[in-house]
Amino acid sequence: MFNFDVERFLKIQNGAASQKDAIDKALDEIEGKGGFKNLFLIGSGGAGILMMPAEYIMKTHSTLPVYREAAADFLAMNHKHFGPDSLVVMASLSGTTSETIEAAKFVKEKGAATISFVGHGDKPLAQATDYTFVNFAEDDTSCESFFMQFYLLIARIMNKRGEFPQYEAFANSIAKLPEGLLKVKEQVEDRAKAWADKHKDTPYHLLVGSGTSWGETFYYAMCILEEMQWIKTKAVSANDFFHGTLELVEKGVSVILFKGEDETRPMMERVERFAVQYTDELTVFDSKEFELPGVDAEFRGWFSPIVFATLLERVSAHLEHVRNHPLTTRRYYRRIQY
Template identity: 50%
Template sequence: MLNFDEQRFLRIQSGAVALQKHLEAAITSCLTAGAENIFFLGTGGAAILMQPASQLLQRRSRFPAFIDMPAELVITGSAHLTEKSIVVMPSLSGTTKESVALLGKLKEIGAKIITLVGNEETPLGKGGDHVFVNFAEDDTSCESFYLQSLFIALAIMNCRGEIENYEQVIAELSKLPELLLEVKRAYEPKAEAFATILAASDYHIVTGAGNVWPEAFYYGMCILEEMQWIRTRPVHASDFFHGTLELVEKGVSVILFKGEDELRPLAERVQNFVPNYTEKLAVLDTAEFALPGLSPEVRALVSPIVLATVLERISAHLEVMRNHPLTMRRYYKRVAY
């Protein structure tokens, strides 16, 4: 595979899986101590990656789950954010300034802080009540963060008796590192062709629904915009027909992500509409990838993880094709802002 270290990938994703029991213990401790809600408080891309777990709790659990922006909470606070709150703060660097700024306020409030970081020797690595460290880099962090947050959500549901097959689901999720590697290998011959589609336009509408919508948002904002300087319009598939459809015409590129949860029909609605008005529709569908040993329920849960692992292969080809390394920035961490 192009510019890819298989053993490094396995090590990082296996590291995320290895945190499951420890995350479960931390959640059990917090709930036993009387926690009443959970906040997922990441910044930028890390925040987006928390959305599937938050959505899972909002739709399948009665335990209140919130997702908000640290930069805003530092200023406004929240009536729901109390000493009875669990706060999950993901940051690969452990130094994200908006999250670090909120850390002190959280300690004053007395919330229980769970930090997910790539480096312990950082403000967030040292600032949590429960700190989980799994070294990763930009090309491997998505799967790791998705998995860790999913383990947190499932642990809450298990503690509350809201999931009957918890052990089976966790056992299936433990197979993901090797399964994802096989997905990458199988998709590699197609990755360059998809990258060509992305390189061919300087503007893309990127859409999806359900738990893969965050990956559509993330890929548009954090990869195509930040890392490739390609303009995008991420829009949820349920909002596509309330404005964005008017931008679809001949020559306009639409990128559609399809997952396997119950909201798949929203993506299919877009897929049925777009080819009537533009020849540039590209679809990534997780149902096309082999994941032996995973039940339909777990396949649906991991759809954003599968997309992330496939998109990494596409991005590897895209940066070479455009002679634009994914590490190149104009402003991010380069100028004052």
């Protein structure tokens, strides 16, 4: 595969999967100290957006209240559900995102239990939380790594509450995922290159996703196409699509659909039936097309956003090349003060 290191990928993703026991132990300890009455998922930008599937799954599988808030909002808003008996889960790949660090300090002062997921153990966020899970990753590998770790955490939380007896089977599927994702990448490689070649000058993409895959849809639009390629996007959820954005669809407008495998799939199929009629630039990524050896079928709906993240990295690798625009180039982000 173009510009890709197989061993590095497997090491990072297996590193995420192997956090299982440490996550388990942390939750046991937190429970031993009295547990928690609700769960806060806090990040800034991408790291918070990648918590969306975990939030969605909790709402559909658990009665534990979950609140996902951007760190800057959380700091401003005086959230009435937050308190010393909240469990606060935070994430930052760099471990240096200022709003998230501030939020970590704030919640610790208030006495809440804190967990962080980071790419580096020697950075401020890692040092600001009670339990820190470090798994080195970079932009090209962080989505899958975060998704897997967030999932291991919520699966165990729900399991301890008696809401997810399939926990061990689920963790086994997670352990099989890195090899499966590698096959996804290999399978999509030619298509990713062709897509990048075709769309190198496309100035705008409309991205649609739903359910567990909505977060990855939103993330890819804002954090990759906008931030790393300076391409205009609109990410719209399948539920909103027919209430406004559909009017933008016409010949020549690039529409990208992320068809996952959870209970919202019929909503994506409805968008597809519409879009195929009105644009000649429709791209459909369907997680169902990819085998994930060793993964139980019942968890595939949770894994769709991970499949999309891993195949989109292949798209991005070719896109930066044909556009002669490195993914690391920024106009402003961490280059200027603001």
